[in-house]
Amino acid sequence: MRPRTLKQKLFLTVSLLVIASGLSISLLVTQRYSASLIQGAVAQAQNITHNLALDAVDKILINDLVALQKLLDDQMRSDPSIAYLFVVKDDRILIHTFSEGVPLNLIKANTLSPPFEEERGHLEKIISDSGERYLDIAWPIFSGKAGMLRLGLSENPYRKRVTSLWLQMSMITLGILLFSLIITHLFIQRITRPLSALKIAAEKIDEGNLDTRVEVKGHEEVNTLASSFNGMIKRLKEYTHRLKDYTQKLEEKNLQLDRAHRQLRTSFDIAKEISALSRLEDVCTYLVQKFRNIVECQHMALLIFSSQKENLFVLSNDGVRTMTGDYVESTLAALQGFDALTFATSDIFKPTPLPADFQSAKQLAIFPFHHERELLGAMLVACPGDCNCVTKDLDIINLIMKQTSGAIKRAANQEEEIRNLRTRIEHSTGYSGIIGKDSKMQIIYKLIEDVAPTDATVLIQGESGTGKELIARAIHRHSPRKNKPFVVINCSAYPATLLESELFGHEKGAFTGAIRRKSGRFEQAHGGTVFLDEIGEIPPSSQIKLLRVLQSQKFERLGGEQTLNVNTRVLAATNKNLIEEVKNGKFREDLFYRLNVIPIDLPPLKKRGNDIPLLARHFLSRFAGEQSKTIQGFSSEAMRLLLDYTWPGNVRELENTIEHATVLTKGTHVEITDLPPVLRKAELNNNNRMSRTTILENEKKLLQDVLEQCGWNKKMAAVRLGISRSTLYGKLKKYRINKPTIH
Numbered sequence: 001m002r003p004r005t006l007k008q009k010l011f012l013t014v015s016l017l018v019i020a021s022g023l024s025i026s027l028l029v030t031q032r033y034s035a036s037l038i039q040g041a042v043a044q045a046q047n048i049t050h051n052l053a054l055d056a057v058d059k060i061l062i063n064d065l066v067a068l069q070k071l072l073d074d075q076m077r078s079d080p081s082i083a084y085l086f087v088v089k090d091d092r093i094l095i096h097t098f099s100e101g102v103p104l105n106l107i108k109a110n111t112l113s114p115p116f117e118e119e120r121g122h123l124e125k126i127i128s129d130s131g132e133r134y135l136d137i138a139w140p141i142f143s144g145k146a147g148m149l150r151l152g153l154s155e156n157p158y159r160k161r162v163t164s165l166w167l168q169m170s171m172i173t174l175g176i177l178l179f180s181l182i183i184t185h186l187f188i189q190r191i192t193r194p195l196s197a198l199k200i201a202a203e204k205i206d207e208g209n210l211d212t213r214v215e216v217k218g219h220e221e222v223n224t225l226a227s228s229f230n231g232m233i234k235r236l237k238e239y240t241h242r243l244k245d246y247t248q249k250l251e252e253k254n255l256q257l258d259r260a261h262r263q264l265r266t267s268f269d270i271a272k273e274i275s276a277l278s279r280l281e282d283v284c285t286y287l288v289q290k291f292r293n294i295v296e297c298q299h300m301a302l303l304i305f306s307s308q309k310e311n312l313f314v315l316s317n318d319g320v321r322t323m324t325g326d327y328v329e330s331t332l333a334a335l336q337g338f339d340a341l342t343f344a345t346s347d348i349f350k351p352t353p354l355p356a357d358f359q360s361a362k363q364l365a366i367f368p369f370h371h372e373r374e375l376l377g378a379m380l381v382a383c384p385g386d387c388n389c390v391t392k393d394l395d396i397i398n399l400i401m402k403q404t405s406g407a408i409k410r411a412a413n414q415e416e417e418i419r420n421l422r423t424r425i426e427h428s429t430g431y432s433g434i435i436g437k438d439s440k441m442q443i444i445y446k447l448i449e450d451v452a453p454t455d456a457t458v459l460i461q462g463e464s465g466t467g468k469e470l471i472a473r474a475i476h477r478h479s480p481r482k483n484k485p486f487v488v489i490n491c492s493a494y495p496a497t498l499l500e501s502e503l504f505g506h507e508k509g510a511f512t513g514a515i516r517r518k519s520g521r522f523e524q525a526h527g528g529t530v531f532l533d534e535i536g537e538i539p540p541s542s543q544i545k546l547l548r549v550l551q552s553q554k555f556e557r558l559g560g561e562q563t564l565n566v567n568t569r570v571l572a573a574t575n576k577n578l579i580e581e582v583k584n585g586k587f588r589e590d591l592f593y594r595l596n597v598i599p600i601d602l603p604p605l606k607k608r609g610n611d612i613p614l615l616a617r618h619f620l621s622r623f624a625g626e627q628s629k630t631i632q633g634f635s636s637e638a639m640r641l642l643l644d645y646t647w648p649g650n651v652r653e654l655e656n657t658i659e660h661a662t663v664l665t666k667g668t669h670v671e672i673t674d675l676p677p678v679l680r681k682a683e684l685n686n687n688n689r690m691s692r693t694t695i696l697e698n699e700k701k702l703l704q705d706v707l708e709q710c711g712w713n714k715k716m717a718a719v720r721l722g723i724s725r726s727t728l729y730g731k732l733k734k735y736r737i738n739k740p741t742i743h
Helices: 006-061 065-078 156-191 193-206 220-275 280-294 326-335 394-428 439-451 468-477 496-504 540-552 578-583 589-595 611-626 636-644 650-664 677-691 695-709 714-721 725-735
Strands: 082-089 092-096 122-127 133-140 148-154 300-305 311-316 319-324 342-344 363-371 374-383 458-461 486-490 529-533 554-556 563-565 569-574 598-601
Touching (some): 006 133, 065 092, 300 326, 311 326, 319 326, 374 394, 468 529, 540 554, 611 650, 695 714
Antiparallel strands (some): 311 319, 363 374
């Protein structure tokens, strides 16, 4: 039935609007609540998965499946919304929480494909055969090396909450609608009552009843309606002009509101992105990039203080530099009185090493930023003119600085902690100037501590470049003779005719060119330590005199008759096998045993591969400081090449390699192209050799490995290999594999 009267139309229209708006609001609130619940569930599930993956790494790597099962069961009990948990590694289920086994279709429903560039999971929405919905998250454990963690979160609790909310909203909305309709009905009935009376009178006049009168209270309003019309037209023109002014002002207000909205949204987006960054350099770099999109002046720098105001981090186009001491104090004093935007010249930061663009700028715009009233630092903008490019965007800059101050403080604290931790690690991975934490080096450090307090003769053996002189200096530095001379004699640097003179000295006229008396190295080292480097190169004639010095601490100068007594400790080093030299008659046996009281064998660098990163970073830090370069480290490819190289020249070759790379590096990290060509060539040759490995060689190696694992039990080895014993014997004869003889 269509409405006929204005009252019915108004009532129907208002009713429809009220009902539609109420239902729309209910559905919108329910939908948004549902979306927020799902988003919260996804975030919660990802957080749980990430934490479980971190906790599960150690347990998987040590194959502690019982602890891993307990970890998953505890998580299931602590969170009822979790439907299942299981770990997949190499297409094999390590552990799960299903009572009747893992469904096969579930395993392939959500997978991750290597390579895993970063620790991120993958979300899939899964519907079971019974119609239940799950949020399934696959998360790589230890970059996929330890497997993949799968977590299923049931959507039923969240859907029940949404349904409950919808029912509540519907009941509340229904009550509000009923109340609104009653009020609307009464209101419409009241305001349409004069119109209804006028309608009845108009119908009577239309029928010809001209005597009809409408008795309406306040009829003077109707009488004055006509006279008021002209006045209304006049005022309407005035109102139109005013409305234009109001409209223009309103548009300006809308523009300002839109600009404020965009600024607020930009600041929130920046704060959200920065909160996901952990490194101070990443936070500051992202912040500077955003400011460059806002401000026309492109030369910017960030000054960030550490929590204790001991360090100052200066970030610019040149990277991140860390300042200490007077730089920190002078910069802190310059910024201490600034609470808002300030303009100054570059002289105010004269002690602070700012980039060249700032030194030549006419003015600097200084934006100090605080966190909980604590000065964190400042952003500097180099202005070529009067800094108009900054003042017009001052509000958005201040808003962004306030929004991101907490993230900057967190990143600065983390950077300081990382630097302190790195310093402590570097100090704990060496001994008396020797860099290395390998177990072989730890044994040598302990041996130095035991030997240094004594006067025992030490023979240091090792390949060239392994640091034999460093060991000798460490022994001297920790000995009671540390305040006495430490004299180094390179026995291979002198011919046989001059070595004795160098060791024991000579009298005037002892030989041609001996124009005065000269003290020998043993005499110079009286009370201290003599280090005989390359002792294997000493000629036989000098070996006899050296043996006497070791036995009696007495000797005569070359060409002299006076016997001199000395009190020296002798340390010797060689890269030769002295036992073989003794067998070949090139080195005296009695001298060898006199020197070999305490032997120290230095391992080659290739046998202490864990020390290569420590040594490389140590040399890089030293050479970068000498050359005034900001190099933060090595790329992963460059470090892999350093680890794969055999280092025939040992630590000395590594040191020269890092110096070569430091000179050539242009960026903040050493790349493969910065390393010497010999390393890249060795890598290429190694790959070629690996590619030429034949199937026969692999089969021979497999046989040897299985036999060793089975203790050379051929029956057990044949079973493990899946071949008969006769076939195994035939292959052993073919490859001439025999059980090694134990002497």
